[in-house]
Amino acid sequence: MEALMRILTELRPDVDFEGNKELVDGGELDSFDIVSLVGELCEEYDIEIGADDIVPENFNSVEAIWNLVQKLQED
């Protein structure tokens, strides 16, 4: 989780991630951010995130992103 927060704040230092539940729906993260974030997550956690996983529900909050990472690590 700490590594995830580090990646997120490095990616978008201007966004307050804690408690934000509408990162995608609220327009904080755009498609460019998502692609960069996915690249970082794949490298950090040795997972594969495909286009199928790119739905707002998976990226709307830090918890949702963390849940996605954990789910893909288990698969």
Add this chain to the structure above:
Amino acid sequence: MAFTSFRFVIFLAFAVAAYFLTPKRCRWVTLFVANYVFYLISGGKFFVYLLATTVTTYVATVRLGNMAAKNKEAFTKAKETLDKEGKKAWKADFTRKKRRVLIPALLFNFGILAVLKYSAFVTGNLNLLFAKLGIGTELPLFRFLLPLGISFYTFQSMGYLIDVYREKVEPERNFAKLALFISFFPQIVQGPIGRFNALAEQLYRPNEFSYERMKFGIQLMLWGAFKKMVIADRVAVMVDTIFGFPETFGGCYVAVAALGYCIQIYGDFSGGIDIAAGAAQIFGITLEKNFERPYLATSIPDFWRRWHITLGAWFRDYVFYPLSLSKFFMKLGKKGRKFLGNYVGKLLPVLIPQFIVFFLIGIWHGAEWKYIAFGVYNGSLIVLGILFEQPLQNLAKKLSIRMDCFSWRLFQVLRTLVLVALGKIITRAPGVGASAYMMRSMVENWDTDIFFQGGLLTLGLDHKDLWIFFLSCCVLLTVSLMQEKGIAVREALAKQNLYFRWVIYICAVFSLILFGMYGLQYDASDFIYRGF
């Protein structure tokens, strides 16, 4: 059957009455019948293409659904015996099997679109190439009439097919219900491109009649007709005159035409979408948003987030993400970081797919070089914007430019509008050469007669028309600014007292009757995006 025709109003009235008079459990059937009656009246014999898309989508999605169910069952049984690598291999094998269903269906449907839309362009250009190379072969030119709404319903049904392939939605097993989703008459002509998970349930459920919804729906339709008939069709006269004679008009005339075309195409397309959304609202169906005041955008990416939103979202979800997250682009990003540095390397998996997307969006608009040029122009602007974002921000800081004030935002809006207007010259001019000529003449022959020597009155609109156009644009801008501030205009109007509301309604209807563009030469069916 044009949205602004009396026939459409009559058709809609009958469809609405039939829908709400039908017993609740059969209401979706009435809507399905209404769709096909609309398509047969408007699109005639081309209905066979719509049927082909519906049948292939149905067969492929049901097959994918069955495969997913069987796979789930088999995987649950085998799960315990598989290690991580085994699970990966199982998943990859199943994906390969699904692709054998997905790819033929995609090729068939996009193939129909490609053949009907692009074959004359491709063969024509090949013939030119053969002639230049001295090859005596001449390919026959096949020119096809485009079936009504093909660019829209193909994208809508293929989006649904991919969603089923990705197991994001369950396939619809009732053929007539699927046909209803693909052919919903208010949106089949020019969108918005609907998503199955947002639209299907609304179409299938028995919606109750609501006076409030009907009132709001009619208001939205009137607003759409106002944008189309009072604004877009009026300024079209002036725009057509200037773009029809690119060699005659230069300087400010071209600038006025470009700005005029920006207003025309927005009024035309968003007006048509408002009519579609209003008609859908009467049935109790909310269509997806397709515009969000695009000319108040502060950058080109922001403009594309506000203009034709459903097309942009389609390309984002079904082209941009799969491309940029593909193994090839991920590897390219890693290599890029190694050789080109962290900043550019990170951007590579974003920039190249983004450029490809805009190239495709350009081609989507039509089979002409000018649309390819339009795609390349927008793709280049986006790529340059991303690459120079950081350096420009640093420069602004060094120059102590404040970026959190109205004047900076105004500058951003005007800068974006100029870039968008240049793009509109590319698509509206008769060809790429003509648009380049017009842009050059705009700068070189700085002719200001249009403002000071009565030039504006020589372009087909008289004093009265210009005043109506100007005042209508003021109304449009006021409403847009109110919406931008988060004010829901129709809801705010509903809170006013009865007399005031009726004055507004009567003014709206009379402005359409008195100021709408009619006449022998006028064809209300000519919605620009209907042709894409």
